[in-house]
Amino acid sequence: xxxxxxxxxxxxxxxxxxxxxxxxxxxxxxxxxxxxxxxxxxxxxxxxxxxxxxxxxxxxxxxxxxxxxxxxxxxxxxxxxxxxxxxxxxxxxxxxxxxxxxxxxxxxxxxxxxxxxxxxxxxxxxxxxxxxxxxxxxxxxxxxxxxxxxxxxxxxxxxxxxxxxxxxxxxxxxxxxxxxxxxxxxxxxxxxxxxxxxxxxxxxxxxxxxxxxxxxxxxxxxxxxxxxxxxxxxxxxxxxxxxxxxxxxxxxxxxxxxxxxxxxxxxxxxxxxxxxxxxxxxxxxxxxxxxxxxxxxxxxxxxxxxxxxxxxxxxxxxxxxxxxxxxxxxxxxxxxxxxxxxxxxxxxxxxxxxxxxxxxxxxxxxxxxxxxxxxxxxxxxxxxxxxxxxxxxxx
Amino acid sequence: xxxxxxxxxxxxxxxxxxxxxxxxxxxxxxxxxxxxxxxxxxxxxxxxxxxxxxxxxxxxxxxxxxxxxxxxxxxxxxxxxxxxxxxxxxxxxxxxxxxxxxxxxxxxxxxxxxxxxxxxxxxxxxxxxxxxxxxxxxxxxxxxxxxxxxxxxxxxxxxxxxxxxxxxxxxxxxxxxxxxxxxxxxxxxxxxxxxxxxxxxxxxxxxxxxxxxxxxxxxxxxxxxxxxxxxxxxxxxxxxxxxxxxxxxxxxxxxxxxxxxxxxxxxxxxxxxxxxxxxxxxxxxxxxxxxxxxxxxxxxxxxxxxxxxxxxxxxxxxxxxxxxxxxxxxxxxxxxxxxxxxxxxxxxxxxxxxxxxxxxxxxxxxxxxxxxxxxxxxxxxxxxxxxxxxxxxxx
Numbered sequence: 206x207x208x209x210x211x212x213x214x215x216x217x218x219x220x221x222x223x224x225x226x227x228x229x230x231x232x233x234x235x236x237x238x239x240x241x242x243x244x245x246x247x248x249x250x251x252x253x254x255x256x257x258x259x260x261x262x263x264x265x266x267x268x269x270x271x272x273x274x275x276x277x278x279x280x281x282x283x284x285x286x287x288x289x290x291x292x293x294x295x296x297x298x299x300x301x302x303x304x305x306x307x308x309x310x311x312x313x314x315x316x317x318x319x320x321x322x323x324x325x326x327x328x329x330x331x332x333x334x335x336x337x338x339x340x341x342x343x344x345x346x347x348x349x350x351x352x353x354x355x356x357x358x359x360x361x362x363x364x365x366x367x368x369x370x371x372x373x374x375x376x377x378x379x380x381x382x383x384x385x386x387x388x389x390x391x392x393x394x395x396x397x398x399x400x401x402x403x404x405x406x407x408x409x410x411x412x413x414x415x416x417x418x419x420x421x422x423x424x425x426x427x428x429x430x431x432x433x434x435x436x437x438x439x440x441x442x443x444x445x446x447x448x449x450x451x452x453x454x455x456x457x458x459x460x461x462x463x464x465x466x467x468x469x470x471x472x473x474x475x476x477x478x479x480x481x482x483x484x485x486x487x488x489x490x491x492x493x494x495x496x497x498x499x500x501x502x503x504x505x506x507x508x509x510x511x512x513x514x515x516x517x518x519x520x521x522x523x524x525x526x527x528x529x530x531x532x533x534x535x536x537x538x539x540x541x542x543x544x545x546x547x548x549x550x551x552x553x554x555x556x557x558x559x560x561x562x563x564x565x566x567x568x569x570x571x572x573x574x575x576x577x578x579x580x581x582x583x584x585x586x587x588x589x590x591x592x593x594x595x596x597x598x599x600x
Numbered sequence: 601x602x603x604x605x606x607x608x609x610x611x612x613x614x615x616x617x618x619x620x621x622x623x624x625x626x627x628x629x630x631x632x633x634x635x636x637x638x639x640x641x642x643x644x645x646x647x648x649x650x651x652x653x654x655x656x657x658x659x660x661x662x663x664x665x666x667x668x669x670x671x672x673x674x675x676x677x678x679x680x681x682x683x684x685x686x687x688x689x690x691x692x693x694x695x696x697x698x699x700x701x702x703x704x705x706x707x708x709x710x711x712x713x714x715x716x717x718x719x720x721x722x723x724x725x726x727x728x729x730x731x732x733x734x735x736x737x738x739x740x741x742x743x744x745x746x747x748x749x750x751x752x753x754x755x756x757x758x759x760x761x762x763x764x765x766x767x768x769x770x771x772x773x774x775x776x777x778x779x780x781x782x783x784x785x786x787x788x789x790x791x792x793x794x795x796x797x798x799x800x801x802x803x804x805x806x807x808x809x810x811x812x813x814x815x816x817x818x819x820x821x822x823x824x825x826x827x828x829x830x831x832x833x834x835x836x837x838x839x840x841x842x843x844x845x846x847x848x849x850x851x852x853x854x855x856x857x858x859x860x861x862x863x864x865x866x867x868x869x870x871x872x873x874x875x876x877x878x879x880x881x882x883x884x885x886x887x888x889x890x891x892x893x894x895x896x897x898x899x900x901x902x903x904x905x906x907x908x909x910x911x912x913x914x915x916x917x918x919x920x921x922x923x924x925x926x927x928x929x930x931x932x933x934x935x936x937x938x939x940x941x942x943x944x945x946x947x948x949x950x951x952x953x954x955x956x957x958x959x960x961x962x963x964x965x966x967x968x969x970x971x972x973x974x975x976x977x978x979x980x981x982x983x984x985x986x987x988x989x990x991x992x993x994x995x
Contacts, residue, residue, distance in 0.1 A: 226955075542985065558994050559971040560621075560985055562978055569973065576954040576966050578973055583957055590937060590955055599953050 210313045211258040211339055214303040216443075217247055217267040217275060217321035218290055222600075223520050223584075225591050226575030227552060230600055235322040236274045239524060241538035241552070246518070247321040248278050256332045257317070264288060264307070265321070266299050285475060291484045297498035298490035300445075301456050301463050302483065308449040309474040315343050316452070318445040324527060326514025334511050338446035341414045341507070348455060349414065349446040350500060352439025352508040353515050358429035361519060363441040363496070364421040365508050417506040420496060439510055441496070442517065451505070459502040463490050521568045522584050525550040550581070575599055605708045606653040606734055609698040611838075612642055612670060612716035613663040613685055617995075618915050618979075620986050621970030622947060625995055630717040631669045634919060636933035636947070641913070642716040643673050651727045652712070659683060659702070660716070661694050680870060686879045692893035693885035695840075696851050696858050697878065703844040704869040710738050711847070713840040719922060721909025729906050733841035736809045736902070743850060744809065744841040745895060747834025747903040748910050753824035756914060758836040758891070759816040760903050812901040815891060834905055836891070837912065846900070854897040858885050916963045917979050920945040945976070970994055 221234025228234040235247040242249075247265075254263055265275050265282065269289040276287065288306065290299055300318055307314040317335055325331045338349045352365040420441065424432060432438035456464040466489055470482040491498075500506055516527040528536040528550075535546055539553030542560045549567040553559055557571060568584065570577040579587060591600055616629025623629040630642040637644075642660075649658055660670050660677065664684040671682065683701065685694055695713055702709040712730055720726045733744045747760040815836065819827060827833035851859040861884055865877040886893075895901055911922040923931040923945075930941055934948030937955045944962040948954050952966060963979065965972040974982060986995055 542988070544981070544985065553971070557969050557971060558989070558991075560974065560982070561971075562974040562981070564973065569971075571966070571971050574952050576948070576952060576964075576971070577956075578959065578964065579955065579957040586939070586957070587955070590939065593937070594953070596953075 208258060209262075210311060210315045210343070211262060211317070212307050212311070212314050213254045213258060213263045213317045213319065214288075214300075214307070215247065215250055215254070215263065215265050215319060215321045216296065216299065217265050217271065218293065218299065219320075219322065221322060222588060222591065224524075225587065225600065226572045226577050227570055229573075231270075232274065233271070233322075234518075236271070236278060239322075239518060240324065240528065245278050246324070247275070250319070250321050250323070251279050253325060253328055253331070254317070254319075256328065257335055261286070264303065266290065266303055268293065289480070289483075290487060292488040294487065294490050294492040296495040297460055297493045298463050298467070298487060300452070300495045300499075301460070301467050301490075302487065304449040304452045304456070305467050305471065306474040306479070308453060309471065312450065314449040315339050316445075316447060316449055318447075320443050320517070323442070323515060323517045326527075328513075330513040331511075331515075334509055334513060335446065337413065338509055342446050342448050342451065345505075346451045346454070347414075347447065347505050347507050348451060348500065348503055349507045349509065350417070351442050351444040351446075351511045352417075353442050354510055354512045355433050355438065355440050358426060358433045359440065360423055360426055360429050362517075363423055364429075364432055364438040365441050366418040366421055366438055367415045367508060367510070368418045368437050413509050414507045415510065417500075417508050420501050439508060442511075442515060445495070452499075455499050455503050455505075460491075460493070460498040463493075463498070466490050520584050521550055521570070522581050525568075525581065548581070603653060604657075605706060605710045605738070606657060606712070607702050607706070607709050608649045608653060608658045608712045608714065609683075609695075609702070610642065610645055610649070610658065610660050610714060610716045611662075611691065611694065612660050612666065613688065613694065614715075614717065616717060617983065617986065619919075620982065620995065621967045621972050622965055624968075626665075627669065628666070628717075629913075631666070631673060634717075634913060635719065635923065640673050641719070642670070645714070645716050645718070646674050648720060648723055648726070649712070649714075651723065652730055656681070659698065661685065661698055663688065684875070684878075685882060687883040689882065689885050689887040691890040692855055692888045693858050693862070693882060695847070695890045695894075696855070696862050696885075697882065699844040699847045699851070700862050700866065701869040701874070703848060704866065707845065709844040710734050711840075711842060711844055713842075715838050715912070718837070718839075718910060718912045721922075723908075725908040726906075726910075729904055729908060730841065732808065733904055737842050737846065740900075741846045741849070742809075742842065742900050742902050743846060743895065743898055744902045744904065745812070746837050746839040746841075746906045748837050749905055749907045750828050750833065750835050753821060753828045754835065755818055755821055755824050757912075758818055759824075759827050759833040760836050761813040761816055761833055762810045762903060762905070763813045763832045808904050809902045810905065812895075812903050815896050834903060837906075837910055840890070847894075850894050850898045850900075855886075855888070855893040858888075858893070861885050915979055916945055916965070917976050920963075920976065943976070 217235050219233060220230055221228040224234045224239065227237055227239065236245050238245050251263060260281050264286050266288040267275050269291050272287055272289045288302060307316060334351065341347060342349055350365065466486050470486060473479050473482045516523055518524050518527065525536050530536055533546065534548040535543060536550045537543065538551065540558045541551045541553065545563045546561050547565045549564050549569065551559060551561065551569040553571050561569065566581045568577060568579045568581050594600060612630050614628060615625055616623040619629045619634065622632055622634065631640050633640050646658060655676050659681045660674065661683040662670050664686050667682055667684045683697060702711060729746065736742060737744055745760065861881050865881060868874050868877045911918055913919050913922065920931050925931055928941065929943040930938060931945045932938065933946065935953045936946045936948065940958045941956050942960045944959050944964065946954060946956065946964040948966050956964065961976045963972060963974045963976050989995060
């Protein structure tokens with residue numbers, strides 16, 4: 206595999222409202238040291254991808270509002286590596302913009318698109334999985350989305366169904382693929398099937414690429430339990446691998462309007478005229494996700510069942526679940542004196558001391574001008590409550 | 601009664617450690633707006649006494665460390681009205697210093713000594729009670745300490761026993777005064793018994809002054825319950841009334857060493873030499889409370905059973921108990937959004953928003969570099985915990 210054709214686009218335009226009050230509109234989750242390790246999530250994500258390709262092949266796509274934060278967190282990037290969206294139009298226009306720009310740089314560009322605010326505990330497995338995917342997309346006209354092996358019947362994720370390919374789209378019933386689906390097996394189904402050796406000389410397994418049968422919306426609990434039991438369903442992690450050629454072809458077929466608008470700037474990408482073109486054209490694109498616009502309509506969609514310690518860290522509770530805990534089940538970020546505190550997450554600014562007593566299953570976040578003390582089990586209410594805050598400067 | 605002879609000395613040297621983290625060594629309780637009303641406790645205390653005498657007759661006794669804070673909170677005071685102790689020697693030397701200084705100003709000085717950090721809800725009743733006491737001390741060689749009618753068997757206060765005067769000092773048994781003690785009755789026992797009209801023309805009751813039979817240490821709960829049931833016991837509030845003449849005579853008799861040391865400066869009080877004398881002499885005085893040194897030994901000690909909405913606000917729990925509460929039993933000082941929060945006290949700095957869920961019976965205090973989230977029922981543990989804090993800058 207030619208590493209020089211490998212590119213990464215890190216999506217960093219989200220506002221991460223579920224990590225309020227740590228995340229704010231002006232400083233969303235990806236720019237926070239949400240794990241308390243001394244580095245922001247975007248910095249951790251960037252450094253993780255340095256195992257896959259050189260820094261100059263890593264691009265960041267973000268909202269214009271956050272361009273300064275991106276430069277602050279990733280000072281090694283040139284301005285041309287930071288794509289700024291003038292408006293929030295969901296992921297399909299944003300991915301298309303990236304594809305056009307990289308296609309103009311390198312027509313053989315083979316691209317990983319990934320969120321900026323997830324954690325991955327097993328970095329080497331992650332890199333090997335991406336290398337398998339890139340090897341596959343380098344040789345096939347294929348759109349790959351990684352599928353995380355589910356560990357629980359989570360109702361917060363969309364699911365990827367693998368199997369026969371005969372998906373009953375829109376059916377509420379869980380379905381079983383034809384015969385026994387070999388999720389996670391080494392037998393590629395529809396994949397390239399070639400054994401290879403990774404860039405760093407470590408032998409990687411036979412490509413485990415599988416055809417996607419269908420995408421499933423966030424299920425209710427009963428459905429999620431059926432998904433988990435069947436073994437044919439994976440979590441949709443929003444990590445994509447494709448050549449820009451394949452992707453732009455898919456846009457032409459399935460998202461023609463976006464393709465038309467952004468293709469008009471073909472001569473301007475990577476020139477001083479790029480930003481002016483984007484500022485004018487981008488806001489006119491339809492606001493739609495890449496999943497709806499492309500993945501659910503294309504028939505060359507594949508997945509790799511993956512296990513590399515992934516979490517989207519979507520909520521404080523998931524951060525608590527993914528973090529190392531003390532013997533009382535607490536995750537304490539900062540100077541905390543805890544007495545009879547259990548199963549809680551505490552996050553303090555530098556220099557602050559907290560003395561806490563008797564909290565069980567709580568989130569305690571003291572951040573700037575907001576203090577949150579909230580039961581972990583009722584986390585889903587926080588979003589509603591932030592909606593009730595009249596002074597929007599707290600958001 | 602000659603109002604020109606009336607003086608007030610407000611004791612403001614304490615450190616109020618039980619209101620940590622709001623109170624700190626560098627800014628103790630009396631300098632805080634602990635009620636959330638926009639004024640510090642010392643300011644409220646000062647303004648309350650303006651109903652009794654002019655500002656120029658009000659003196660503050662404080663530790664040298666807090667002289668600047670006193671001036672900041674009471675800018676109308678002259679430097680001569682602020683007595684600064686160079687060392688913490690408990691209340692007996694501090695009261696004696698005040699007495700010598702006022703005696704030098706006005707040999708007929710008739711003095712109220714009161715803490716700076718209590719609350720009194722019924723100001724008019726309070727002032728009338730003091731006027732009764734001052735009228736009594738003006739005409740009698742008497743030491744008066746106000747006694748608060750107990751409303752519960754509190755184990756946190758010392759008690760004043762009234763009755764026959766035959767006190768079994770040191771006996772653990774509760775005792776009943778001779779016959780039916782008429783606590784709170786209008787019949788003065790050992791008092792002046794004269795009917796009078798207060799300064800402001802409001803008729804005040806016949807002096808209810810009663811002889812003190814004994815002082816009782818903080819009791820255990822069973823004893824406190826006996827005290828409450830007997831009707832012969834009052835809380836010792838630390839509010840004293842006496843002429844400086846009577847008081848200095850009592851020091852001469854019962855606290856000779858303190859009297860000797862501070863009498864040596866008789867010619868220096870209210871002169872430029874006062875502070876230098878005090879700085880040298882004061883630290884050599886024995887450290888003892890005025891209760892132990894004088895009140896428990898003198899035989900001319902009287903009390904007035906009083907009810908004027910008093911609280912010493914000794915703890916966060918007592919602040920919660922004394923404050924107006926919302927329908928959920930909460931006292932919320934600051935911008936608090938509370939969901940399912942009950943029976944709690946929340947105190948935030950200006951500009952901070954707290955979103956709190958599910959706390960029942962909690963103290964939440966966010967103050968500078970410390971956050972306290974603690975069960976109200978376990979408040980007595982806070983003192984121990986602050987002792988465990990290694991970085992003393994948090995105290």
